[in-house]
Amino acid sequence: MKSEDLKIGDLARATGTKVVTIRYYEKIGLLPAPARSAGNYRSYDGAALQRLRFIRRCRDLGFSLEQIRELLLLSSETGQPCAEVDEITAVHLAEVERKIADLQALADELRRISARCSGGGTISNCRILEAMTPG
Amino acid sequence: MKSEDLKIGDLARATGTKVVTIRYYEKIGLLPAPARSAGNYRSYDGAALQRLRFIRRCRDLGFSLEQIRELLLLSSETGQPCAEVDEITAVHLAEVERKIADLQALADELRRISARCSGGGTISNCRILEAMTPG
DNA sequence: CCTAGGGTCTATAGTCACTATAGGGTCAAG
């Protein structure tokens, strides 16, 4: 039993991932199926730890699992140009920036709506509901 | 056949909602089941149009269907104080603001990462992948 | 040796807000 032999719970703790999520990643092919112990427990090595850490880091950066799948694939093609990696990142950044803009417009409108509430009114003359009613 | 008798497609066009979405709203009880025509077609009146417009407006404002369900319920209790409406709006606004902050931190980091790419490198010395690899 | 607990296993269903598909029925125009 080498020091890098990890049970699924160890891997979960080491990466801040839930056990069920790790099994889920395996099921969808993002993590390879690991070796099994005598009692049929999953047994992970250092490479699996690294791979999962990479996945989690990318998730924290907001990449989708499909994008991560692509990044993992690309990262194994060591000789290839990294233009595609750049492209995936740029596309994702643009998407995040668009979401920020959308949410900011939303927050502005919500603040505008919320400010109309005098506090202590009743439903029938509620300015918030009024602002939510079109026409 | 009154002028306010709408088929599901008419209602869809009038509110910018997809037909399937309207049926979905009915299934989850957000819209009441409407009357049916001789040929078993759904037949909507002006009240349904108003209700769906309200729902869509709230969806555009980013409220969840559960929040909208609550708002619809509250909006029928005309004599009650509107404090709860205010509360739902405030909670939602806070959530949107938190999301904006999260995404901004994300965008900053992605820009930082993206800026490291010299362009024209290969995978093996890709600074983007490097930045995504923890440790 | 037994038992209690904690961890692990599989498989299945649920979440949210739709979206897609299959396989039909209805209706007005040409």
Added chain:
DNA sequence: CTTGACCCTATAGTGACTATAGACCCTAGG
């Protein structure tokens, strides 16, 4: 009377998990 647009139901799929049920494994204490 056929074409084509619209409508119907029911079911399954999406993304990224989360939750549950019911069983198995493993270790420590008595």
